[in-house]
Each structure stands twice: as C-alpha cells, then as structure tokens.
Amino acid sequence: MKIKLTSVYVDNQEKALRFYTEVLGLTKKADFSNGPFRWLTVASPDEPDGTELQLALNDNPAAKTYQQAMFQQRQTAVNFFTDDVKGDYERIKARGAEFAKPPTAVTGATIAQLKDTCGNLIQISQLARW
DSSP states (O other): OOOEEEEEEEOOHHHHHIIIIIIOEEEEEEEEEEEEEEEEEETTTTTSSOOOOEEEEEOHHHHHHHHHHHHTTTSSEEEOSSSSSSHHHHHHHHOEEEEEEEEEEEEEEEEEEEEEEOOOOOEEEEEOOO
C-alpha cells in the first residue's frame, strides 16, 4: 500500500491555493468541481506524482470544529519535511508568511511553524543528521 492523498481543512479554497502554491511553492495537481463541491489538490514540485494534499473546504460543521480546535491547541495540521529548514524559512517569510515559531532545534530535528492563512498551523521539519 502507498499513501497517495491526505487532506487539510481550509476556510477558503482559493486563498488556500494561493498560499500553498505562491508562498510555499507547491504545484496545483487537480482542480475540478461537481456542483458546489470542489476537488482541489497540490503536490510537491520535487515529487509531482507523489502524495497529494487535498485543500478541503471546512463547510462541514464537524470539520470546522476540528480545524478550529487544533489551531487553538497549537497543533499542526500538516508537516512538511525539508533538507534546509532555515533556507525555506527565509524564502517563505520573504513571500509574506506569518511564522508562529522560527527555526527551533528540538530533539531529533529543527522545526519552524507558520500560519497558512486558512485556519491552520503548519510545520516545516528538518531531521537531524546523526
């Protein structure tokens, strides 16, 4: 088995698409509608056929409650991995992202956390080289 898709709830899909592509640098993979439902995914340009991230609208009350609770508890909704967390921090910050935590050494990694403008806290992690 392979993991090909995971989702993150967002309060506005168009705003999320701009953030995840223009600020983070991901690429739009799928975008189509069926009535009021919009299927929207992004992927890493480094792995265009890899795992997709669905930007799912939080129009379901349970989804909205879950998303808000996670954000209030400062729990990350998405975790991205990089080989250069400090370089990505500078690049993303220069594109206007609001960071909740600058690159910080923790056990086994260096992490940075930022707000995605759509109701989520996301994390960028660089694993330590042992």
